[in-house]
Amino acid sequence: DGGITQSPKYLFRKEGQNVTLSCEQNLNHDAMYWYRQDPGQGLRLIYYSQIVNDFQKGDIAEGYSVSREKKESFPLTVTSAQKNPTAFYLCASSISLGLNEQFFGPGTRLTVL
């Protein structure tokens, strides 16, 4: 089945550690996105990628990094520089950056201990 997968579902990290969240899609979509969701709030854009080997900062990119070496994959690294990383992280993809709908993965819950 086509879709977006994120792993792991739950992730625990000690303060000062970097951690990488996985996002894979088999929809043949060019554009991919990372959003962060805090309790009781809507989603905010961290990074997005229009095409392989290209990515741009979103509204809250500080403390995060991404790579886009393959069309199917868009991993997000939460670095120790991110001051409040505990949140729910959602990956999404769309055919392009145009006015196309975005499909979401099931999300990863990151908790910093």
Added chain:
Amino acid sequence: AQTVTQSQPEMSVQEAETVTLSCTYDTSESDYYLFWYKQPPSRQMILVIRQEAYKQQNATENRFSVNFQKAAKSFSLKISDSQLGDAAMYFCAYRGPSSNTGKLIFGQGTTLQVKP
């Protein structure tokens, strides 16, 4: 900058009844998309319905329909014959042209409770 506002943090509806969730937005663009997403307790974001700004006709998807008022910048969601499975958080979202980031701008969400 574009903004999306959902002024109802919580709503409740009796099973089989109709409920309307409100959403207003602010933009200077003329071409854009509006969406309603549902986020059940599993936290998976599910697209409920979308509306293209250039279309005057309101979108419908089975029991879900919208009232799109472009001049008033209003985009409400009506759920008819509410079912227990409709209980979730609902987000209104805006997406502008690709000359921007193409990102979705979300409202704060409305938690819908469905009473049996």
